[in-house]
Amino acid sequence: MTVIGLTGGIASGKSTVTALLKEKGAVIIDADKIAREIMSKGEPAWFEVLNYFGDEILNDDRSDIDRKKLAHIVFSDKAKLEVLNNITHPKIIEEIKRQVEEYKKAGKKIIVIDAALLIETGLDKIADEVWVVAANEDIQLQRLMAREKDITKDEALKRIKSQMPLAEKLKFADRVIDNNSSIEETKKQVDKMWTKIS
Ligand SMILES: CC(C)(COP(=O)(O)OP(=O)(O)OC[C@H]1O[C@@H](n2cnc3c(N)ncnc32)[C@H](O)[C@@H]1O)[C@@H](O)C(=O)NCCC(=O)NCCS
């Protein structure tokens, strides 16, 4: 049984790599999905987030948090990002740990935690191995802007800069997947790594 902590900057290719690992039989714990769930309407984080950021972060029919509005606020203001992190991270960490235990009990052999903030949240400590998906900042920016059509270059850069630099992340890496070239090249690296762990 191996717990892999898969990390990398925004749009570095984590989802692309986890999709390949899933095809091979790994189970995936997606931190972004958990973050959305713990902040959905009526959940404790929903109330805490609204309490601090106010109703203006709601969408027009007030049925949900407008993630674009919230992103605009927190990625332009370090202190506010820290408040959001302080509200959400303990809950995300708790849920990820719960899922890891559940999968272990179910006898799953390879468990992957897909989290951009794996190291920042200390979740690397519950992983047997840390894998870093590496993409240079210009590639990250290019792919992020192609994926999120309505994000401005300034917003994209702010989000990239709000994260731990790749060079720092690499210090924690047991394995590195270079995702600067084609998906085919990335797949070859993942295939090789899979044979080593399975
Ligand atoms: C700010 C929010 C509303 C923006 O939502 P949006 O739908 O635009 O983005 P999404 O949640 O899909 O995240 C996309 C990527 O943004 C980056 N990102 C998200 N949160 C953060 C953060 N707190 N700090 C730095 N980067 C972040 C990550 O690379 C992530 O993969 C949302 O990201 C959020 O609630 N973040 C706080 C929770 C968190 O830390 N999530 C990441 C867990 S690893």
Ligand SMILES: Nc1ncnc2c1ncn2[C@@H]1O[C@H](COP(=O)(O)OP(=O)(O)OP(=O)(O)O)[C@@H](O)[C@H]1O
């Ligand atoms: N090697 C590649 N060549 C071309 N495009 C790629 C490659 N790898 C990923 N992409 C594309 O780049 C974008 C970002 O990749 P992906 O969504 O896998 O990154 P991520 O790290 O999971 O992002 P996030 O931090 O937002 O969760 C996607 O649109 C994806 O299809």
